[in-house]
Amino acid sequence: xxxxxxxxxxxxxxxxxxxxxxxxxxxxxxxxxxxxxxxxxxxxxxxxxxxxxxxxxxxxxxxxxxxxxxxxxxxxxxxxxxxxxxxxxxxxxxxxxxxxxx
Numbered sequence: 001x002x003x004x005x006x007x008x009x010x011x012x013x014x015x016x017x018x019x020x021x022x023x024x025x026x027x028x029x030x031x032x033x034x035x036x037x038x039x040x041x042x043x044x045x046x047x048x049x050x051x052x053x054x055x056x057x058x059x060x061x062x063x064x065x066x067x068x069x070x071x072x073x074x075x076x077x078x079x080x081x082x083x084x085x086x087x088x089x090x091x092x093x094x095x096x097x098x099x100x101x102x
Contacts, residue, residue, distance in 0.1 A: 008086065015090035025098050032095040039087040046081035050074050 002008075026032035053074045057067045 008089075011086050012089045012093060015086050016093050019090060019094065025101075026095060029095075029099075032091070032098060036088060036091045036095065039084060039091055043081055043084035043088055046077045046084055049077045050081065053077070 026035065053070045057070045057074070060067045060070065
């Protein structure tokens with residue numbers, strides 16, 4: 001089991017509570033799907049940025065050039081991706097809660 005899984009589950013609950021304070025329950029499955037898709041696209045964007053930087057890092061390592069800047073950017077986008085993944089999970093939970101009330 002992942003060493004931080006329980007903490008991630010807690011963060012999903014925090015994100016869901018914050019979203020529920022700002023926005024009502026989904027009005028339909030279509031709306032819920034669209035919100036989850038939006039978060040998934042944002043997660044994918046962060047992942048794509050990481051992939052791009054990893055390619056740049058590889059090329060710089062081959063050329064024996066420093067990579068600290070790019071590694072720092074990978075870290076930033078990995079944190080952003082983790083936040084987006086938590087939002088995906090929170091919106092999935094919100095969807096499940098909508099479904100359970102039908």
